[in-house]
Amino acid sequence: MERTENINQQQPLxxxxxxxxxxxxxxxxxxxxxxxxDLQQMGFQAIGSKETGRPAYSADGLSRLxxxxxxxxxxxxxxxxxxxIRNIEVIWLTGGQRPSHKTIAEFRxxxxxxxxxxxxxxxxxxxxxxxxxxELVAVDGTKIQASNxxxxxxxxxxxxxxxxxxxxxxxxxxxxxxxxxxxEDKAPExxxxxxxxxxxxxxxxKYEQYLQQLNESGExxxxxxxxxxxxxxxxxxxxxxxxxxxxxxxxxxxIVLDFDVSLNPSDNYQLGNMVKKVKNRFHLKGFTVxxxxxxYNGEDLARVKRYKVKAIVSKQRGSDxxxxxxxxxxxxxxxxxxxxxxxxxxxKQLFPHNKKGAPRRNYFDKSACQNCTHRGxxxxxxxxxxxxxxxxxxxVYEEVDKRTRENMHLYKxxxxxxxxxxxxxxxxxxxxxxxxxxxxxVRAEVALLFLSYNLKRAAKALGFDELMRKLxxxxxxxxxxxxxxxxNEVSSMETESLSCVS
Numbered sequence: 001m002e003r004t005e006n007i008n009q010q011q012p013l014x015x016x017x018x019x020x021x022x023x024x025x026x027x028x029x030x031x032x033x034x035x036x037x038d039l040q041q042m043g044f045q046a047i048g049s050k051e052t053g054r055p056a057y058s059a060d061g062l063s064r065l066x067x068x069x070x071x072x073x074x075x076x077x078x079x080x081x082x083x084x085i086r087n088i089e090v091i092w093l094t095g096g097q098r099p100s101h102k103t104i105a106e107f108r109x110x111x112x113x114x115x116x117x118x119x120x121x122x123x124x125x126x127x128x129x130x131x132x133x134x135e136l137v138a139v140d141g142t143k144i145q146a147s148n149x150x151x152x153x154x155x156x157x158x159x160x161x162x163x164x165x166x167x168x169x170x171x172x173x174x175x176x177x178x179x180x181x182x183x184e185d186k187a188p189e190x191x192x193x194x195x196x197x198x199x200x201x202x203x204x205x206k207y208e209q210y211l212q213q214l215n216e217s218g219e220x221x222x223x224x225x226x227x228x229x230x231x232x233x234x235x236x237x238x239x240x241x242x243x244x245x246x247x248x249x250x251x252x253x254x255i256v257l258d259f260d261v262s263l264n265p266s267d268n269y270q271l272g273n274m275v276k277k278v279k280n281r282f283h284l285k286g287f288t289v290x291x292x293x294x295x296y297n298g299e300d301l302a303r304v305k306r307y308k309v310k311a312i313v314s315k316q317r318g319s320d321x322x323x324x325x326x327x328x329x330x331x332x333x334x335x336x337x338x339x340x341x342x343x344x345x346x347x348k349q350l351f352p353h354n355k356k357g358a359p360r361r362n363y364f365d366k367s368a369c370q371n372c373t374h375r376g377x378x379x380x381x382x383x384x385x386x387x388x389x390x391x392x393x394x395x396v397y398e399e400v401d402k403r404t405r406e407n408m409h410l411y412k413x414x415x416x417x418x419x420x421x422x423x424x425x426x427x428x429x430x431x432x433x434x435x436x437x438x439x440x441x442v443r444a445e446v447a448l449l450f451l452s453y454n455l456k457r458a459a460k461a462l463g464f465d466e467l468m469r470k471l472x473x474x475x476x477x478x479x480x481x482x483x484x485x486x487x488n489e490v491s492s493m494e495t496e497s498l499s500c501v502s
Contacts, residue, residue, distance in 0.1 A: 017092045024464050027089040029455060030067050032471040033122065036478045039063060042117040047099075047107045061094040062107040063118065068093055071452040073430035075445075077105035108436070112444040119259075119447040120281070122454055126255050127282060129470055131461055133252030134282060136410065138290040138418035139274045141267050143242040144426070145433040146229035146442070150241055153231055155221045159211045166204045173197050226437040232265040243434065243442055247450065248274045248289075249418045253461040256421050256450045257282065261443050267294035271311070272303035279307055288312060288407075290414040298393025301400055312404050312411050315397075321380045328378040333388050335398075342388050346374060350388055363388045424456075425449045 007013075021027065044059035068090060069080045081101040083090040099107075108115070126132050173193050210222050223229045223241065232242040244262040249255070258277040262270060271291050278284060286308060293314040304311045320329045333342045333350070342350040342363045350363040369375060369385035379386050404411060426432040431449040434442050459467050 017088065017096075020088055021092050025089055026071060026455070026459070027068060027093050029459060029464070029467060029471065030064055030071065031093055032468060032475060033125075033455070034060065034064050034067065034118075036125075036471060036474045037063075037118060037121050038478075039114070042114045042121075043111075044114045045107075045110050047103050047110065057097060057099050057103055057107070059107070059111070059114075061097050062099065062104065063111075063115075064093045065090065065104065066108060066115070066448060067118070067451065067455075070429060070431075070448040071455060073428070075430065075435055077101040077108070080104050108444065109441065112441050115444040116447040119451040119454070122451055122458075123255065123257060123281075125470075125474060126253075126454065126458060129458075129462070131253045131255055131458060132250045132257065132282065134250065134284045134287055136251035136288050136290065136413070136417075137248050137257065137275075137278060138251065138414045139246065139248050139271055139295065140292065140414075140418040140422070141244050141246045141262070141270060141294070142422045142426075143232050143234050143240070143265075144245050144431070146223075146226050146241045146243055147434055147437050148223045148226035148229040148241040150231065150239070152224040153221055153229070153241055154207075154210050154214075154224075155231075156211065156214055159207050159214070163204060163207050163211070166200050166207070170197060170200055170204075173200070228263060228439040228442075229437075230263050230265060243439065244270075245422075245446055246270050246274055247418065247421060248278050249421055251413065251417050253457055254417060254420060255454055255457055259443075259446050259450055261439050261446060263439065267292075268297045269300050271295040271297070271313070272300045272307070275304050275307055275309050279309065286310075288410065290411060290417070292414065296400075298391065298396055302393055302396045305396060305399075310403060311400050312407050313400055314404065314411065315401050324380060325377050328374070330388060335390070335394070342390075344368075344378070344386065346372060348372070350386070352390075359392045361390050363390065421450070421453050424453055429453065 039059050044063060046056035046059050047062065065080055065084070069075060069083070074080055074083060078101040080090075081099065081104055084094060084098050085091075123132075127134075173196060177190060177193055214220075214222055221231060226241070229241045229243065231239050232244065233239050234242070244265060244267070246260040246262055246267075248257045248259070250257055258274065258281060260270070260273060260277065264270075271289065275289055278287075288310040289304065289312070291311065291313045293316045296313050296316045301311055301313065318330055326332075327345055332345050335342050339349075340352060340356075344350060348365065348368040350365050350368070352361050352363050354361040364385050364387040366385045369379065372378065375384075429449055429452055431445075434445055436442055436445055462470065
């Protein structure tokens, strides 16, 4: 019977790690990308061991290790430590170094900001390679689980409820102690009650301290483990401790342009923030941004308009009464800007009764409503006449609604553009939860996850060989710049251009 021959495990092989590593390995892309980054200028710090006196591990190898780990869904420092021993790609990337899990974890903790600069460096390269169209950008947010249990999160109501229950429990224990005080047979039980009382009083002091912190800070909730984590609703009609991760994705090759980490469960006021980030970093002019109805906020849409960016945002449903006929809903009342009045579905005019500069203006006509035959269908509530309210951002809403209706073919692309990176990040890269705590450190994790996604998108868009060629050209340019910089032959313009991407 034919069978393949196994290599003897004791047989020596005259092979280098480079020969063992496949030529199309993603590790080669990561190695070449990190080599074109000025890690020192980005602010990376080497990690050493003061206790043992060992020399510091270079930022070069550890940054490669983390980018590789996040590209393959390996984020734990202990798992990365094991990969340094058994994974040929990691051994090739790190040059055979075997740092401890503590050293690996310390590197990520101490290089939070520089790791984010790695992400921005690659997006700058994607811009130079024309992988970014800069015409259509989609923005969306997703909830990612924080490193904090719901039991370790407290609101005012929760704290007041627990304090009330503790007080009630303390009264019960004190009553039991009074009853059993004279009996010698109850001494062991009395000792247990005294211990429980001590624990309850300690918990009470802790909850009172938390309540005082909430009152002083004005916040609605407080978390014990991760102070920045917030209780947020998820798509499964539940709640979890999470962060709201925002992303802006370009439509050309679905490269993630920028991101942010918000503590607000709602997407309100996030659109203008993301548009500003993209506009300032890539110097884009006149692009169009897509967003769902969670971003439908007048003040924020006005901010986007000031940036000269066209917003296509789904409209939120109005709060018209359920039993009211659709023909008499508020959106059926037409506004005439010239006459500054509304025309109702029956053709009657409603006039303003507030100053022109007021934030909210009410439009109504009592006499017209008194003689109307459709009062029962149109009017609801205590007032005997119909009132239409117009706020200061009404023109912005109308402009965005009109643009959205005329460009539904673009709006339908929103999910294809912006949802895919989130799905890949959560399930392909195992980024559905955070390992680090506090918003500042979580940003580093998000940067590594989106950098991993962008590396794979670029490899798919350009092809492996073309991506390696472009990185090789960038590497030669970078080293030529470095040599001229050492010889003081670099112009101030070149220095400024390199520093802005690093």
